Amino acid sequence: MRIFYIIITCVCMISCTKSDFLAEKPRSSMLVPSTVEDYQLLLNNPLINEGTTGLGLISSDDVYFDQESLEAISPLVRHVYLWDRDMYAGEQQVKDWNNGYFAVFIANNVIEGIEDVIGTTKNKRDVLGQAFFKRAYAYFDLATHFCEYVDDANDSQLGLPLRTTADVNVIEQRASLEQTFELIKSDLLQAKDLLIHSVPVQDKYRPSVLSCFALLSRMELYRGNYEGAEIYADSCLKLSDGLLDYNNIDLTVSNPFTSDHVEIIYKTTCPMYVELYGADFSPARVNPLLIELFNANEPRRRLYFGTDSRGLSYANYSYTGFSTFPFTGLATDEIYLIKAESATRNGNLSEAQEKFENFLRMRYSDIPYDLEELSKDKEKMMDMVLLERRKELVWRGSRWLDLKRLNAEGYSISVRRQQAVGAEFSLLPNDPKYIFSIPVSEINRSGITQNLR
Numbered sequence: 001m002r003i004f005y006i007i008i009t010c011v012c013m014i015s016c017t018k019s020d021f022l023a024e025k026p027r028s029s030m031l032v033p034s035t036v037e038d039y040q041l042l043l044n045n046p047l048i049n050e051g052t053t054g055l056g057l058i059s060s061d062d063v064y065f066d067q068e069s070l071e072a073i074s075p076l077v078r079h080v081y082l083w084d085r086d087m088y089a090g091e092q093q094v095k096d097w098n099n100g101y102f103a104v105f106i107a108n109n110v111i112e113g114i115e116d117v118i119g120t121t122k123n124k125r126d127v128l129g130q131a132f133f134k135r136a137y138a139y140f141d142l143a144t145h146f147c148e149y150v151d152d153a154n155d156s157q158l159g160l161p162l163r164t165t166a167d168v169n170v171i172e173q174r175a176s177l178e179q180t181f182e183l184i185k186s187d188l189l190q191a192k193d194l195l196i197h198s199v200p201v202q203d204k205y206r207p208s209v210l211s212c213f214a215l216l217s218r219m220e221l222y223r224g225n226y227e228g229a230e231i232y233a234d235s236c237l238k239l240s241d242g243l244l245d246y247n248n249i250d251l252t253v254s255n256p257f258t259s260d261h262v263e264i265i266y267k268t269t270c271p272m273y274v275e276l277y278g279a280d281f282s283p284a285r286v287n288p289l290l291i292e293l294f295n296a297n298e299p300r301r302r303l304y305f306g307t308d309s310r311g312l313s314y315a316n317y318s319y320t321g322f323s324t325f326p327f328t329g330l331a332t333d334e335i336y337l338i339k340a341e342s343a344t345r346n347g348n349l350s351e352a353q354e355k356f357e358n359f360l361r362m363r364y365s366d367i368p369y370d371l372e373e374l375s376k377d378k379e380k381m382m383d384m385v386l387l388e389r390r391k392e393l394v395w396r397g398s399r400w401l402d403l404k405r406l407n408a409e410g411y412s413i414s415v416r417r418q419q420a421v422g423a424e425f426s427l428l429p430n431d432p433k434y435i436f437s438i439p440v441s442e443i444n445r446s447g448i449t450q451n452l453r
Contacts, residue, residue, distance in 0.1 A: 036119030039110045039127050048106060048134055049205040051099035052328040053145045054272040055080055055436050056400025059427070061287050061415045063276070066312065069283035070419060077275050082417060082425050083433045085453050094439035095272055100142040101163065107135035109166040122196065129194030133207040133215075136187035137268070140219055143180050145436050146451065149404040150177060150223050161448055171446045184219060188212045199240045202260050204267035204320075204329070210239045211266040214330040217338050222401050224409065230342035236335045237355075240265070243332055243362040246299040256303065259321035263332040269325035270397060277324040278315035278395065285312040286394070293391055300363060304394060315395045328397040333359065337389045344381045352381060360388070404434050 033039055057063060058080045070078055075089035088094055110131035114124050139160060148157050159180030161172040175183075192212040199210050213236040220228035242262035249256045259267075270276065275284050286305060291313045294301035306316035319327035336359040343352035353375040360367045374381045386406075393399070407413055407429035417425040427433060435451045443450055 033113060033117055035117050036114070036123045036127055039114055039117065040130075042106050042110060043127065043130050043134060044205065045106060047099060048103040048138075049267065050269045050271050050325065051095075051103070052268045052270045052272075052397065053096040053100065053141050054270045054276060054326075054397075055096050056145050057270065057276060057326060057395070057397050058273065059083060059415075060399040060403065061413075062290060062395055062399050064285045064287045064312070065275075065283060066285065066310075067419055069285070073275050073283055074273075077273055082419075083427050083431075085433075087437055087453070088439065092440040092444075094441075096436075097142070097146065097439050097442060099272075100138045103138035104135050104163055105166065105168070107131040107138070108164060111135070112166050125194045126196040129191040129196075130207055132187040132194065133191040133211060136184045136191065137207075137215060137266075139180065139184050139187075140215065143177070143184070144222060144401050144404070146438060147177055147180065148435055149408045149430075150181070151408075158449060158451075161446065173446075174448050181219070181223065185216065188216050188219075200260075200265055204260055204264045207266055210236060211330055213239070214265045214335055217335060218330065221338050221342065222405055224405060226342040226345040229338055230346055230348070233335050233339035233342060236265075237332075237339060240332060241336075241358075243336070243359065245362045246303060247362075247365050249299065249303060251299065251302045255318060255322055257319055257321055259323075264320065265330040265332060265335075267320055267327070268329040269320065269323060270328050271325045276326055276395075278318055278326065279324050280306055280308055280314055280316075282314060282324075285314050288312070290390070290394060293387065295368065298364065300391060319396070326395050326397060333392055334398070337385065337392060340385045341382070341389065344378060344385055347378070349375050349378060349381060352385070356381075356385060356388075363388075363392070400434075407434075 033042070058077055063081065065073065065078075065081060070081070073081075076087075076091055079087050079089045108131075110127060114128050114131070117124075119127075139162075142160055147159055151157060155176065155178065157177035158174045159177040160174060162175045162180060162183055163170070163172055164183075189212075191207065192209050195207060195209050195212070197206070197208040200206075200208050213232050217229050217232035217236055220226070220232060244261060244263055275282060277284075285308075291301075291305065294305075304316065305313040307313055315326070318324060319331070320329075336355050340352045340356040340359065343349070343355065353371055356374075357367070357371050360369070360371075369384055374384060389402070390399075403413055403415070412429050414429060415427040419425070432451075433453050435453065437451055437453060438448065442448065
């Protein structure tokens with residue numbers, strides 16, 4: 001039986017901090033997985049489930065730091081927020097990149113070794129399916145932050161180093177962007193056919209068939225393949241279409257959401273940066289221009305945001321219960337909006353109206369749109385669907401992906417930071433700074449091509 005290269009054992013989990021894991025190259029350990037349960041334990045690692053990329057959220061127009069907070073936060077977060085060319089402030093190890101590849105590393109070990117351990121064929125297939133899903137999830141997260149937006153006419157776009165072996169001594173150069181997305185889709189389709197559960201179990205960190213459809217739908221939307229996005233959204237909603245009724249939520253309680261409520265399909269969070277925690281003590285505030293999109297008496301405004309002594313709003317909710325980490329996972333509300341947008345773009349306005357109305361009834365006591373009128377006007381329907389997407393998915397990491405996608409389609413959205421008097425910073429549509437630099441530690445280790453900013 002082969003010895004794994006791993007960096008998770010019970011001893012390590014107790015004695016090492018999260019930053020210790022992220023800063024280190026995987027190393028040999030004497031743990032030899034011998035059962036399906038051992039592999040399941042590897043996949044349950046919190047670093048996989050609670051370590052998605054935070055760079056896009058910091059860089060997006062969801063977030064606002066006033067001048068006082070900007071001077072108090074870490075240099076790296078400040079540089080990322082202001083889109084500096086030297087975005088990492090001299091740091092060579094970047095946890096966003098490292099943690100994504102840690103998830104890939106664990107998944108590869110499971111994929112290579114699961115057939116050789118003790119367990120039923122059914123359970124082996126399920127764990128194998130989980131590994132394929134988690135590898136796809138990590139690669140999609142990395143690709144949307146460290147690669148250009150997809151240009152189908154440009155077959156020379158650089159993707160990611162695609163590591164599909166557990167051998168850490170194998171050095172991969174960057175594949176094409178198309179090859180990167182081909183692997184993600186292939187992994188998800190394999191996972192779909194292997195996973196035991198069609199819909200989520202109580203442990204929402206474990207993927208299901210529903211998770212595969214949801215991520216496929218998100219991926220196809222990001223790529224601008226609206227036919228595919230609609231097909232996978234339909235597949236998802238056929239399995240589970242539950243929504244919370246925000247009109248019935250008690251807004252007086254500190255956190256009205258539970259950790260496993262009906263909308264959560266697959267749970268991941270972003271604990272990378274304390275500056276982004278959803279609480280008054282966090283220095284990050286919500287972009288005031290975003291707050292203005294919400295009606296004063298709209299349940300989401302009271303549910304999502306608090307107001308500090310200066311009149312600035314902060315993220316005051318956790319979609320996953322008592323955690324203050326931003327939720328970055330997959331949920332039914334997002335799938336409704338993907339269906340509504342894709343159906344509208346595909347000319348299926350009656351289907352778009354139906355799903356959009358189902359969603360809106362769970363968010364408003366009195367829907368502020370004439371849906372009958374919208375269903376006759378594709379352009380107006382699209383404007384309202386995108387507005388609701390902007391409001392619903394706030395502080396969940398999706399805005400960065402939307403900025404890349406919508407600007408590539410000609411929406412011309414500029415993001416601006418107005419800081420000290422006379423100091424304005426702008427991120428223009430399709431700017432190279434939409435692609436984050438690969439950490440110096442990775443460049444030095446593997447010699448892969450750096451992104452140009």
